Amino acid sequence: MSHPQATALALFAGGELPWWMRWRVRWHLGACETCRREVEGYRRAAAWFRETAAELPPGFDWERAAAEMRANIQLGLEAGECVSGPERAVSRIRWRVAAAVASIAVVVLGGWWLHMPHPRAPRFEAPLVASTSEGIQIREPEGSLTLLNSGAVPVMVSASAEGAMTARFIDEETGLVTVNHVSVE
Amino acid sequence: MVAEAAERRSRFIAENLRRIFIQIYRMVGNVDDAQDLTQEAFIKALQREDQLKDPDKAAHWLSRIATNTAIDFLRRSSRAEFLEVEALAEPLASPAEESPEELLLRSERRLFLEEGLRVLTERERLALVLRDLEGLPAAEVARRLNCSKATVRSHIANARIKFRQLLERRNR
Numbered sequence: 350m351s352h353p354q355a356t357a358l359a360l361f362a363g364g365e366l367p368w369w370m371r372w373r374v375r376w377h378l379g380a381c382e383t384c385r386r387e388v389e390g391y392r393r394a395a396a397w398f399r400e401t402a403a404e405l406p407p408g409f410d411w412e413r414a415a416a417e418m419r420a421n422i423q424l425g426l427e428a429g430e431c432v433s434g435p436e437r438a439v440s441r442i443r444w445r446v447a448a449a450v451a452s453i454a455v456v457v458l459g460g461w462w463l464h465m466p467h468p469r470a471p472r473f474e475a476p477l478v479a480s481t482s483e484g485i486q487i488r489e490p491e492g493s494l495t496l497l498n499s500g501a502v503p504v505m506v507s508a509s510a511e512g513a514m515t516a517r518f519i520d521e522e523t524g525l526v527t528v529n530h531v532s533v534e
Numbered sequence: 535m536v537a538e539a540a541e542r543r544s545r546f547i548a549e550n551l552r553r554i555f556i557q558i559y560r561m562v563g564n565v566d567d568a569q570d571l572t573q574e575a576f577i578k579a580l581q582r583e584d585q586l587k588d589p590d591k592a593a594h595w596l597s598r599i600a601t602n603t604a605i606d607f608l609r610r611s612s613r614a615e616f617l618e619v620e621a622l623a624e625p626l627a628s629p630a631e632e633s634p635e636e637l638l639l640r641s642e643r644r645l646f647l648e649e650g651l652r653v654l655t656e657r658e659r660l661a662l663v664l665r666d667l668e669g670l671p672a673a674e675v676a677r678r679l680n681c682s683k684a685t686v687r688s689h690i691a692n693a694r695i696k697f698r699q700l701l702e703r704r705n706r
Contacts, residue, residue, distance in 0.1 A: 356691035363665065363694070365672045365687050394698040395666050398647070402560050402667045405552075407644040409565060415551055418573050422547060425577040 352384055353377055362391035476533050478514045480506045485514050485531045496529050543580055550593060551576075554600045560663040561604040563651060571607055575600040597668060601678050608656060650700045654693050657681075661689035662697070 353361075353374050360366045361374045378385050405411050477488045484497040485506070498504050501518035508514045513532035520527045554575060559568035579599045586595055651659055657679065664675045665686075676686040 355695050356688070359691040359694040359698075360687055363690065365665075365690060390698055390702070391694055394694065394701050397701065398650075398662070398666055398697060401643050401647045402663070403556060404640070404644060405556065406559060406565055406648070407641050411552070414555075414569060418551060418555070418569060418576075419544075419547055421573045422576045422580070425573060426543070426580055429577065429581055 352381065355387070358384060358387045359391050362388045363395060478508070478512055478531055478533050480508070480514060480516065485516050485529055487531065487533060496531060498529070499527075501527075543583075546580070546592065546596075547576060550596055553593075554596060557597065557663065557668060558600055558604045560651065560667060561601070561660055562607060563648075563659070567607065571603050572600070575603045578603065598678070601664065601668075605660070605679070608660075646700075646704055650697050653696055653700060655689075658689045658693040658696070661686050662693035665690050666694075 357366060357370060357374055361371060361378075364371075366374060374384075378388065479486050479488060481495065484495050486493055486495040496516075498516055498518050499520055499522070501521055504516050504518040506514065506516045511532070513530065515531075516529045518527055519525070551572070555568055555572045558571045558575065559565065562568055562571065575596065579596045586592060654662065660679060661675055664670045664678060665672060670678070672686050672690065673683055675690075676683045679686060679689075
């Protein structure tokens with residue numbers, strides 16, 4: 350017959366075993382006198398411990414120690430009250446008031462912020478190069494500048510992906526081929 | 535109102551002082567430390583008495599504060615020394631009705647308990663005191679010692695086995 354381990358018997362005696370192990374040990378104890386005696390031994394030892402451990406240490410003057418401890422506890426409480434008693438009560442109230450004020454402030458400021466008109470950040474507008482009937486024009490938010498084609502027709506205009514524009518035409522006054530090239534950086 | 539509160543405090547101290555002192559003493563194993571820690575536990579508890587909603591649970595609540603105070607102390611000092619009986623300055627205090635034989639037996643028994651607790655590890659002693667002396671369930675002991683239930687069961691079982699072996703040797 351295999352017996353339960355000593356730890357299982359010690360725990361069974363105190364009722365700490367999980368139920369399935371308790372059941373197994375109980376079943377074993379029904380048939381094993383040796384283990385029953387072991388469990389009884391643990392129970393007796395626990396009872397002895399409970400009884401003896403609840404007594405004061407040997408040679409200890411309880412009355413004197415108790416009076417000393419009572420006085421020290423009283424002193425400790427009074428000292429604690431002197432240092433932090435009223436302040437603690439006040440600070441608790443202050444803390445509550447501060448929390449309430451902070452909550453109201455958050456609500457008011459949040460509502461105000463949501464309703465106020467928000468100025469839009471200024472948009473950066475790049476200069477624009479365009480071809481008009483008069484010539485090549487550079488437009489900026491502040492104004493525009495046009496490089497005139499001197500009324501020449503036809504004008505061949507070409508534009509590049511870099512933002513440059515070229516107008517080719519024959520100058521009516523000089524009869525020369527004129528090229529206006531405008532490039533924006 | 536103030537007098538009533540003072541009276542309530544005094545009653546609370548009187549009703550629990552001995553129990554808490556013994557509990558802490560069995561945990562730390564030293565009379566002087568146990569006295570200091572008992573005072574500390576009561577001061578902590580009474581300073582926070584407004585936190586206690588249910589007065590019926592005051593004893594349990596105090597016991598919990600005492601346990602934590604003792605465990606904190608043991609963690610801080612990482613030691614638990616037992617005061618030698620010879621080192622006690624006071625003579626043995628004996629109730630008048632005890633005969634010299636009874637007194638001797640009682641003294642022997644206490645000494646034997648001290649010896650028994652000394653063979654246990656700190657964790658085993660704490661688990662045994664909280665379970666078998668305080669009567670706390672193993673789950674609560676685990677919570678107080680901040681470890682698993684399985685670990686606490688192992689500490690309790692080891693402590694009981696060691697204690698029982700010692701007791702048997704003594705009775706032989």
